[in-house]
Amino acid sequence: MTLSVSGLSRTFGGVRAVDEATFSVADGEVHGLIGPNGAGKTTLLNLVSGLLRPTAGKIELDGRRIDGLPPNRVAALGVARTYQNIRLFGGLSAADNVVVGQHLRRRAPFWPRLLFLPSALREERAAQKAAEAGLERVGMRERALTRAHELSYGEQRRVEIARALASQPRLVLLDEPTAGMNPNEAFAVARLVREVAKEGRAVLLIEHNVRLVMELCDRITVLNFGKVIARGTPQEIGKDPAVIAAYLGEGG
Amino acid sequence: MADLFLAYQSLFAFVGINALLALSVYATLCCGQLSLANAGFMALGAYTGALITLRAPSVPFLFVLAAAALVPALVAVPLGLPVLRLRGVFLAIATVGFGEVVRLFFVNWQFTNGAMGLVAIPQRTQLWTIALALAVALFALGRLHGSRTGYALEAIREDETAARTMGIYTTGHKLAMLAAGAALAGLAGGLEAHFTFMVAPNGYGFGRVVEMLVQAVVGGTAAFYGPAVGAAFLTVLPEALREAGARLGLAPGPFRLLLNGAILLAVILYLPNGLVSLPATFRRRARRPA
Amino acid sequence: MGQQVLNGIFLGSIYALFAVGYTLVFGVLDILNLAHQAVFMLAAFVALALVADAHLPLWVALPAAVLAGGLIGIVLERIAFRPLRGRSDSNISGLISSLAMATVFEAIALEIFGPDTSRFPQGTFPDRVVRLGGATASLLQLCIVGISVLLMALLTLLLGRTRLGRQIRAVAESPRAARILGVNVDRAIAFAFFLSSALGGAAGVLFGLAFNSISPDVGRGVELKGLAVIILGGMGSVPGAVMAGFALGLVEVFTVARLGSSFRDVVSFAVLFLVLIARPRGLFGRAAAREA
Numbered sequence: 001m002t003l004s005v006s007g008l009s010r011t012f013g014g015v016r017a018v019d020e021a022t023f024s025v026a027d028g029e030v031h032g033l034i035g036p037n038g039a040g041k042t043t044l045l046n047l048v049s050g051l052l053r054p055t056a057g058k059i060e061l062d063g064r065r066i067d068g069l070p071p072n073r074v075a076a077l078g079v080a081r082t083y084q085n086i087r088l089f090g091g092l093s094a095a096d097n098v099v100v101g102q103h104l105r106r107r108a109p110f111w112p113r114l115l116f117l118p119s120a121l122r123e124e125r126a127a128q129k130a131a132e133a134g135l136e137r138v139g140m141r142e143r144a145l146t147r148a149h150e151l152s153y154g155e156q157r158r159v160e161i162a163r164a165l166a167s168q169p170r171l172v173l174l175d176e177p178t179a180g181m182n183p184n185e186a187f188a189v190a191r192l193v194r195e196v197a198k199e200g201r202a203v204l205l206i207e208h209n210v211r212l213v214m215e216l217c218d219r220i221t222v223l224n225f226g227k228v229i230a231r232g233t234p235q236e237i238g239k240d241p242a243v244i245a246a247y248l249g250e251g252g
Numbered sequence: 253m254a255d256l257f258l259a260y261q262s263l264f265a266f267v268g269i270n271a272l273l274a275l276s277v278y279a280t281l282c283c284g285q286l287s288l289a290n291a292g293f294m295a296l297g298a299y300t301g302a303l304i305t306l307r308a309p310s311v312p313f314l315f316v317l318a319a320a321a322l323v324p325a326l327v328a329v330p331l332g333l334p335v336l337r338l339r340g341v342f343l344a345i346a347t348v349g350f351g352e353v354v355r356l357f358f359v360n361w362q363f364t365n366g367a368m369g370l371v372a373i374p375q376r377t378q379l380w381t382i383a384l385a386l387a388v389a390l391f392a393l394g395r396l397h398g399s400r401t402g403y404a405l406e407a408i409r410e411d412e413t414a415a416r417t418m419g420i421y422t423t424g425h426k427l428a429m430l431a432a433g434a435a436l437a438g439l440a441g442g443l444e445a446h447f448t449f450m451v452a453p454n455g456y457g458f459g460r461v462v463e464m465l466v467q468a469v470v471g472g473t474a475a476f477y478g479p480a481v482g483a484a485f486l487t488v489l490p491e492a493l494r495e496a497g498a499r500l501g502l503a504p505g506p507f508r509l510l511l512n513g514a515i516l517l518a519v520i521l522y523l524p525n526g527l528v529s530l531p532a533t534f535r536r537r538a539r540r541p542a
Numbered sequence: 543m544g545q546q547v548l549n550g551i552f553l554g555s556i557y558a559l560f561a562v563g564y565t566l567v568f569g570v571l572d573i574l575n576l577a578h579q580a581v582f583m584l585a586a587f588v589a590l591a592l593v594a595d596a597h598l599p600l601w602v603a604l605p606a607a608v609l610a611g612g613l614i615g616i617v618l619e620r621i622a623f624r625p626l627r628g629r630s631d632s633n634i635s636g637l638i639s640s641l642a643m644a645t646v647f648e649a650i651a652l653e654i655f656g657p658d659t660s661r662f663p664q665g666t667f668p669d670r671v672v673r674l675g676g677a678t679a680s681l682l683q684l685c686i687v688g689i690s691v692l693l694m695a696l697l698t699l700l701l702g703r704t705r706l707g708r709q710i711r712a713v714a715e716s717p718r719a720a721r722i723l724g725v726n727v728d729r730a731i732a733f734a735f736f737l738s739s740a741l742g743g744a745a746g747v748l749f750g751l752a753f754n755s756i757s758p759d760v761g762r763g764v765e766l767k768g769l770a771v772i773i774l775g776g777m778g779s780v781p782g783a784v785m786a787g788f789a790l791g792l793v794e795v796f797t798v799a800r801l802g803s804s805f806r807d808v809v810s811f812a813v814l815f816l817v818l819i820a821r822p823r824g825l826f827g828r829a830a831a832r833e834a
Contacts, residue, residue: 075417087411087413087414110395
């Protein structure tokens with residue numbers, strides 16, 4: 001699925017959090033979104049996922065406009081996301097979190113449940129199994145029954161990714177998925193992202209780990225003060241003077 | 253034994269009715285919404301049932317109860333659409349307002365004798381009717397757990413925004429649970445009206461819905477049967493206390509009230525997940541080294 | 543017409559005084575204190591007892607009852623609210639906890655004073671009438687308005703000009719930030735409760751004098767009106783509560799005059815509803831009332 005963002009703007013009070021942003025993400029592409037803190041990256045993700053309405057510009061999925069749609073409609077079109085501050089369902093187990101992620105994929109009418117029909121029981125078991133498989137993929141199978149708020153930071157991030165993938169999305173939005181992870185965990189996540197893209201999904205990835213972004217992403221968009229200051233392959237971005245200037249003194 | 257049962261039949265009936273009411277509040281609590289409209293819904297159900305029975309006595313009781321459940325559920329939809337957008341305490345207050353408007357409506361409606369209400373309603377409710385209604389309600393709520401909808405409701409309760417980005421149509425779910433709660437409250441109202449022979453507006457005020465909430469919370473809202481446990485506990489407790497108080501020679505009114513308040517306080521402070529969390533708490537305490 | 547305006551101002555001043563304490567606690571703790579009406583009731587009884595049993599003059603009993611209200615507020619905060627701080631469900635549990643305390647307070651009042659309506663003894667307040675233009679007002683009514691306004695002005699000054707007042711406002715804005723800035727959050731909250739309950743108590747005494755009727759359940763009706771006031775004024779806003787209180791008093795009086803007394807209470811809830819649907823944050827509210 002192709003994501004296309006053109007002239008996208010979002011203003012809060014007098015502040016332009018996102019300023020005429022234009023870029024696109026294609027099927028099977030891992031697209032990095034980088035920039036200093038406060039550059040508008042998360043705001044952009046919020047716009048794409050429908051949590052915010054743009055004040056100008058448009059967002060298109062496969063040519064269809066989605067700006068202004070409520071988040072659940074955007075999700076139904078095949079968009080899934082994770083959050084910078086991790087928004088797992090804390091009181092639910094890791095497995096249950098992933099089952100919730102399957103919401104769009106489950107077709108489970110209520111009446112068979114009331115009658116304890118085998119089809120209903122089978123469906124429930126299938127959902128559980130699929131959740132375990134999803135957790136397996138992020139290496140969290142053993143912790144399936146642990147309450148989400150009892151997991152470590154890195155573990156929570158991984159479960160959140162599993163939850164996002166559970167709906168078989170065609171566009172995955174990841175907001176700093178490796179924040180707080182040690183290099184091994186981060187590497188595993190990067191490998192997973194590669195696999196996901198190879199499955200034909202489009203991935204838009206916000207990351208502060210610039211080295212990881214350079215190695216992982218096919219293309220990169222750089223934001224600063226809400227504006228796109230550079231776009232291109234990692235090689236091009238690495239040499240771009242505007243990007244270097246933006247990151248100077250930033251610890252990147 | 254049969255005498256004991258007869259003597260306490262009324263108590264069991266009220267346990268059942270209160271359990272239904274507590275479950276009606278749970279219906280919205282389980283998806284994170286604090287709706288205090290259910291006294292109003294109960295009134296709508298009670299009056300609907302009473303009016304049908306008094307005006308058209310040949311209608312079978314089953315249909316009367318169905319109407320008592322349906323009318324509030326239908327009212328819940330136009331109420332919910334604007335009101336469910338409000339967060340937390342604002343939703344609670346709006347629904348309290350709704351409940352008061354309903355009560356005041358019946359106080360002023362001459363067709364139903366205003367504040368005097370309707371009397372001489374034949375006692376069509378039997379203990380088994382209440383038990384059956386409660387069993388059905390508990391069963392339905394129990395089967396909800398583990399279903400796609402059940403997961404969605406828990407997600408909404410935990411983090412509504414995240415739930416929406418997973419494709420969950422939160423407005424629809426919240427509305428459905430508001431209507432379900434309204435139906436339960438209306439059903440309970442209908443059952444009670446045909447058990448206590450009368451309906452009067454002042455039985456459906458703010459105090460009533462607060463009672464429902466307290467019973468649900470004291471029982472525990474983490475499990476679908478928690479509110480029923482809370483209702484049983486808090487319905488039986490005053491009776492038990494009255495016996496105890498009478499034997500101790502204390503003035504019944506203030507003492508019972510005091511103890512109710514103290515017990516409620518103790519539960520909310522020390523047993524925040526309600527009575528149903530007691531076994532888990534004991535297990536945890538037992539595991540701790542001495 | 544002038545008479546109705548006067549009556550509206552009189553009624554409104556009591557609503558405003560009650561609501562101000564209500565909204566103050568909400569602003570600071572984000573919790574609806576359902577025991578506020580019980581403090582309202584207890585303070586009225588305290589004043590009654592001081593006047594009727596201890597034979598103290600009103601001008602001693604009133605401040606004493608107000609002080610008693612404030613102290614009850616501190617106890618209330620300590621027992622029912624402080625242990626809940628930091629809990630994730632603190633809105634609901636705070637609601638229920640305050641409810642439990644309200645029940646306890648009511649039980650105490652029932653035990654000491656019985657369920658029947660009590661009245662201030664004759665001669666507690668001089669029975670004089672004043673003429674203003676074409677309208678009449680009793681001296682009592684004028685004094686009640688005066689005292690209410692005075693107390694609300696004092697509160698506003700306190701919140702705006704004193705160090706403790708600034709600390710309370712800081713905690714209302716953000717408890718975490720306030721703590722980092724060195725504010726003793728516990729003390730600020732306790733003081734906010736003292737103020738809130740003192741004013742609520744004052745409203746209770748004045749109400750008891752105005753309508754000459756005090757009973758253990760006198761607070762219930764006012765509680766719901768108070769909700770309408772703080773919603774209209776904006777949750778957490780003291781000036782909002784003041785203006786909304788007077789507004790509601792006036793609206794109520796005019797509604798009764800035009801439509802009859804059966805509409806008296808309905809108008810409060812109609813206002814409540816309209817505000818919540820059209821502009822949930824009310825006149826001056828800060829809190830985001832809708833979901834993100």
